Every structure is written in C-alpha cells, then in structure tokens.
Amino acid sequence: MEQNDTPSGFLLRNLFKGLLWFAVIITAYILLESYLEETLSNEINHLAGKKVLLFTIFTVSEIIFGIIPPEFFMILWQHAGDLTEYVINLCILAVISYGAGVLGYYIGYSFTKTGFFKRIKDKYLVQYEYSLRKYGMYLVLVGCITPVPFSAMCMLAGSVQLPFKHFLLVAITRVFRFAAYGWMVWNFPNWFNG
Numbered sequence: 647m648e649q650n651d652t653p654s655g656f657l658l659r660n661l662f663k664g665l666l667w668f669a670v671i672i673t674a675y676i677l678l679e680s681y682l683e684e685t686l687s688n689e690i691n692h693l694a695g696k697k698v699l700l701f702t703i704f705t706v707s708e709i710i711f712g713i714i715p716p717e718f719f720m721i722l723w724q725h726a727g728d729l730t731e732y733v734i735n736l737c738i739l740a741v742i743s744y745g746a747g748v749l750g751y752y753i754g755y756s757f758t759k760t761g762f763f764k765r766i767k768d769k770y771l772v773q774y775e776y777s778l779r780k781y782g783m784y785l786v787l788v789g790c791i792t793p794v795p796f797s798a799m800c801m802l803a804g805s806v807q808l809p810f811k812h813f814l815l816v817a818i819t820r821v822f823r824f825a826a827y828g829w830m831v832w833n834f835p836n837w838f839n840g
Contacts, residue, residue, distance in 0.1 A: 653784040656777070656784055657788060660794065661788070663793075665792075671717050682725070694726045700722070701738060704719055709750065709797060710797070711770060711795045711797050712795045712797050715793065716739055716824065720732075720831040721831055732828075744818065746796075747800040750798075750799075751804035751810065753801055754800065754803065754806075755805065755807060755810075758804070775806075778802045778808075779806060783808065786808070787819060790819040790820040790823055791822070800817065
C-alpha cells in the first residue's frame, strides 16, 4: 500500500478492485449459465428452495468474515426466476449482512482486550489494521461496497473504537451494495443472452 495514498484514492482504488472482482463473477456466471441450466438446474432449484438453510449459512458466513460471497446467493435465487421473491431474499440478505456488521463491531469493541480476540486479530485482521487506523471510516466503506471482508472491517472498527454513530451511517451503504449488485445479477445475464 502506498504511504501517501489519500483516503479518496484508497477508496477509488479498492472500489475498482471490487468492481473488477464482481465483473469476473458475473462473466463466469454468464459463460457457465447454459451449462448450469442443462446439468444442474434441478439441484440449483432444490437448493434455492431451502431458504432457512441458505439464510443460516449466509448469517454464519457474514459473522465469520464473510467466507461465502453474497453474490453466490444472489445468483442462486436469480436462477429460480421470480423477481418478487428475489427482491425479498435480497432484502433479507442485506439486513442479515448489516446486522452481522453491527454484531462484528460489538465483538471488536467488547472483546478487543481478550486473548482470544487478539489471536483472531493477529491471524486474520492485522493486515487491515494499519489501513483502518490511517483511513478510518473509508476502510469500513470499502468493506461495505467491495469484496474486502465486511465483518472483519466491522470488528476492527469496534476494536479501535471508531465512533459507533458514524459507523452505523457508513455501514448502511452495505444495503446499497446489495441493491446495486442484486440489480446487476438479475439483469446482466439477460443483456448478454438476448
């Protein structure tokens, strides 16, 4: 990371990386869509119907550093084909993600002095700590709108005690990310497949 990088430069650079990553996911999905339709359609529809299981998996993933990208769930429900159901599921995912971020903030804030949290921080979060101290809420914003682990950013924000009210305001942009990415997941395959 560049030493004299400005917060806006940092944000734009990471936003570009996030959009590039998202483009890779969408491109792979578009290229594989006909294969998935032919070979795995029944399995995908069966899995998409297990909402409680999927929401539980997503919740655990969001609390534990966002292991599974939300786009996976978006693509799964996009494949099912019902727009109303897709939007409802997307809203639920956004609320879960925001709630997991707030929980992450409290975990970081409450447990920052414990040996357990220090081990987690040293193993998984230390790579972001310098950036968080330098860029503050900009890094939380990057976690909200890019593939940078949102939950990890929230835990770090709590551990360095960034102001909670400001954190809540910045973290709400996570909902906008879900809206924008969800719209793209729903529409882009149709643009390229006629």
